[in-house]
Amino acid sequence: MNQLQMALFAWIKKHPATDRPLGGLLVMDEPQTFAPSGAMTACTQSTLALASQERKYGLGLVFATQAPTRTPLCLSHHPRAPLTAEEVICRARPATDG
Numbered sequence: 001m002n003q004l005q006m007a008l009f010a011w012i013k014k015h016p017a018t019d020r021p022l023g024g025l026l027v028m029d030e031p032q033t034f035a036p037s038g039a040m041t042a043c044t045q046s047t048l049a050l051a052s053q054e055r056k057y058g059l060g061l062v063f064a065t066q067a068p069t070r071t072p073l074c075l076s077h078h079p080r081a082p083l084t085a086e087e088v089i090c091r092a093r094p095a096t097d098g
Contacts, residue, residue, distance in 0.1 A: 001034045001042075001043045001046075002042045002043045002045075002046045005026075005043065005046035005047060005049075005050055006046050006049075008024070008026060008050070008059070009046070009049055009050055009053070012024060012054070012057040012058070012059045013053075013057055016056075016057040016058055017057065017058025017059075018058070020058065021058065022058055022059075022060050023057070023058035023059060024058070024059050024060070025059070025060040025061075025062065026050070026054075026059065026060070026061050026062070027062045027064060028047075028061075028062070028063050028064065029064045029065075030064070030065050030066075031047070031063045031064075031065065032065060032067075032070075034047060035047040035048075037070040
């Protein structure tokens with residue numbers, strides 16, 4: 001991952017997205033193995049380099065995880081259980097003007 005990140009950083013510096021807002025997107029699924037919140041790994045420095053410079057060159061960086069511990073939880077509400085079929089149908093109905 002470290003080599004991939006450094007190669008991507010070198011490429012995006014040579015080919016910045018000057019004519020569009022985004023030239024590339026790196027999605028890291030479960031990144032805590034590559035860049036844990038406490039310990040340093042071989043990938044920590046390259047991840048920090050990408051995260052600090054990515055917008056400047058038009059690169060998007062997305063961290064996807066099911067168990068966020070480095071950041072606050074999502075700002076949107078997520079119920080403990082999925083909606084029932086009846087709840088989905090109720091929410092899908094158009095609102096009537098009363």
